[in-house]
Amino acid sequence: MPQISLSDLNAAAKADFVAALANVVEYSPWIAEQLADKRPFAGINQLHAALMAAIQSAAPDVQLALIRAHPDLAGKTQRAAGLTAESTAEQNSAGLDRLSDAEYAAFERVNDAYRDKFGFPYIVCVRRHTRDSVLHDFEIRLRNIAKTETRRAIEEIGRISALRLDQLVIADDKLKVHGRLSTHVLDNHIGKPAAGIPVELVEFSALGDNRVIARAVTNADGRTDQPLIGGRPLPIGRYELRFSVAGYYAERNVQLADPPFLDEIPLRFSISEPEGHYHVPLLVTPWSYSTYRGS
Amino acid sequence: MPQISLSDLNAAAKADFVAALANVVEYSPWIAEQLADKRPFAGINQLHAALMAAIQSAAPDVQLALIRAHPDLAGKTQRAAGLTAESTAEQNSAGLDRLSDAEYAAFERVNDAYRDKFGFPYIVCVRRHTRDSVLHDFEIRLRNIAKTETRRAIEEIGRISALRLDQLVIADDKLKVHGRLSTHVLDNHIGKPAAGIPVELVEFSALGDNRVIARAVTNADGRTDQPLIGGRPLPIGRYELRFSVAGYYAERNVQLADPPFLDEIPLRFSISEPEGHYHVPLLVTPWSYSTYRGS
Amino acid sequence: MPQISLSDLNAAAKADFVAALANVVEYSPWIAEQLADKRPFAGINQLHAALMAAIQSAAPDVQLALIRAHPDLAGKTQRAAGLTAESTAEQNSAGLDRLSDAEYAAFERVNDAYRDKFGFPYIVCVRRHTRDSVLHDFEIRLRNIAKTETRRAIEEIGRISALRLDQLVIADDKLKVHGRLSTHVLDNHIGKPAAGIPVELVEFSALGDNRVIARAVTNADGRTDQPLIGGRPLPIGRYELRFSVAGYYAERNVQLADPPFLDEIPLRFSISEPEGHYHVPLLVTPWSYSTYRGS
């Protein structure tokens, strides 16, 4: 996606400004128009705050129109008819473009139930979610009253627009929209970082098709060169880190049992804070291991 | 199975003694006949030692006949024709009576390869094994020379007969043929044993149909009332203990994330010593855990 | 001390019964006289409950006389004049017979302050305490009102008498008056109990003269043959367990740094429940260790 600097946005002709930000909020260029008159913005956080203020101060029927401008989640018909490029990319990020028939049916059911109850589509910032957590969120929110859901929908629009701004606009400051998942393997058998340990990150799904979403090998410092997830929100959900330690110890001529007491070590945990830092280390010997939520 | 005391065996008429021990070694009553004349036995260990001495001092062709008296492992035809009750129970204990077609084919292939190379059936004490470890053992032993395999076959007959004697004969001493797998959950959040934690023990299979082989709930001391495996050898293989901790903490009103950072905790390990004691504890808080091979 | 069985006590002449239990409560044979008429006792717990009932149902002036029959803690004059043998042994158990001048002065000061405020001596079951915890208890109790302290004094008399009964009377049941402190060293470097590790238990004192109160070497199971403290209450106080691990690893030819990263490992903890079970294990490698309150 082409990016634009905040200073260019501040200096742009109004029409260009509105064109650039048109889809930051789904099909609602009136917001960009309001923002154009509030320029200049000192930073991207100020820009986003102004965007939220514009929405929150809009009349109730305008807010409702805004909410209704959003597509159904995973709606096949709407996908066929065409979403904004932004919506498509976001939905795909959570795997909503490759649902099984059973999953598709599950989404359709909750979408319909939600729309029946509230009269508008269920809105969620899908880049902060896995399929599992979206379905869980649906359940929780279906129990709310309409007023609560209007507020929640606007909150989610805020999160969606923050992520879109983060991708679109280059500024000196940063919106706090990214999380980070990292690991570290300490070999307590020799008191050193464990280098060369293969690591897999698996995203769990209640429906059973767990997916490997990252693979890495620990470096000389026992870490992975890149965070396992970084530069984006951490999708709420259940995960498993898998470390292959038996081969590592065998190469170092450590006496192991046959089969080795520990071989593939799974660390299973959940992420609940998409903007948080999750550090999930492994302290290991051939006969013991520990993990904890670190920092 | 009816049991008989060692003192009764010592006092029995020779014919009764031979009848009682006839199948301790598969289809080979000549061994029981030799043993009858060595009575009395001070203990079951002495009885088993005499049995092994009888086999080891037999002429090579007698040893070979003894080995050939054993059935193929998981052989469908032979099962149909009828094994000794002992063999049937033992093979079933390792799940050899409920192999998938793919597993059955794998066993048949290695059985045939082994018989082709050595001229006698592959003998293994299956109660010390899982399906996975039998197939692994097969591979290792297929590389041996015939002389080594004759020795190995007799060793395995020794293990099989020790287990059969252990089940049949009541004595003051015990044969060292049992292992034990136990666990213990310590709640480091409150410094007390964790009571009421559901635990599952899963036996892994390379072919994929992992099976839950024990379920328990921790008692007031954080342990299970019975060992997870006890009173028998521990089958060599890969296992996973699964502890459900989120429900435990939720009931104690501990503040958890949503979803909880830790919920089902899997501890994956292998057993390599069927007669050993494996203590695999869990030290846990809502945010950390450790395990180790304990004692 | 000579012991007597509960059945003998139940059958004894009244005078003999009273003589046997005369000093179970300091200088107060009237209690034993009342108990004599309540015989037979089904167990030692029932006997002790009857003793407490006798005290609690006594008239206030009788209770006060009972409290006043107790000596000052660590009072030099009274020790010179002579305490009951029981009091002497108990005070010595907490080291009150070998106070430094500074400690003696500290005890005299609080004794006097307590007696000035309440009109009776401070009573505490010293076998449940260290010098530090007695002084801390003094401070807390000095803040109470007289009514509370009368109740607290009777509670402590109950604890003192329970311990005296426990030492004097042989019965089928047991009073719950003992605690236990144990340890266990697991060598996570080899996945086995660590045998041959020297262990010291040190009792800390705020006044600085920390004392080694137990020494042991771990056995083949990584435990000490006897509990570090057992068969008596655990004195409330601060302790340190010290494990010498560098020599252990050096003997096993583990490559260590010079000086070794870990050599003497101190685990510092406090005991607050004299009748509790404290298990304080050490999980260790040459480069890491853990401890926790176990069970």
Add this chain to the structure above:
Amino acid sequence: MPQISLSDLNAAAKADFVAALANVVEYSPWIAEQLADKRPFAGINQLHAALMAAIQSAAPDVQLALIRAHPDLAGKTQRAAGLTAESTAEQNSAGLDRLSDAEYAAFERVNDAYRDKFGFPYIVCVRRHTRDSVLHDFEIRLRNIAKTETRRAIEEIGRISALRLDQLVIADDKLKVHGRLSTHVLDNHIGKPAAGIPVELVEFSALGDNRVIARAVTNADGRTDQPLIGGRPLPIGRYELRFSVAGYYAERNVQLADPPFLDEIPLRFSISEPEGHYHVPLLVTPWSYSTYRGS
């Protein structure tokens, strides 16, 4: 101490260059003179390598004179007569200026024994040592033959001069002469870094006067703002980190025993690599803790 840049040194008149580096090797300006002719130096590592080459290629009697130009360690007479400012600062860094009489006597004894055996003073880079480790090093080296000690003396002169150059010369590259000791406190009770924990670092002495050499309080990330030791070599020796955790938990309204099971937690360890990175973290709950050599 005034610093000078490497480029200025490269450009300086020879006399100024020699004056600037005169004391980088104790009382031996001939080395600086040789170095002056080797200019320019691309970096400080190259400068130090040239310095070592000059020493190593010198004639044996010149090397011996160089060694003899060094003062006795902790020699009172020589200190009175005056050392170079560099030697004084270095010896003080290891506490050699405030030895007890017993320590002074110990140093004098080994100094004399060494000089008697080898005919030259014992040279060691004291900034890499504690008093304990110097005395230990003395013992080891006294057993060597003269040739070995000549080599060892030159090695130590190399380390001393590297540290002097590091303090004196500003360059783009760095000599690898510094180590780092850091810690980190993770509160596994809440799954977050533990902020506000007081930490003390104590240097142990075999002679008993352990000294607190750093104090800090953990910050929001559970770390200390500065390394506990940094920007210098880590003196070889025994240390204890002490963390006060009971107050931390009490402030957070965690239910604790009285006295708390854990209060001051000591982590005792040794440093053997002065240029290494020692990370010694504490993972803690009110009922458990772990540490390990991290990275």
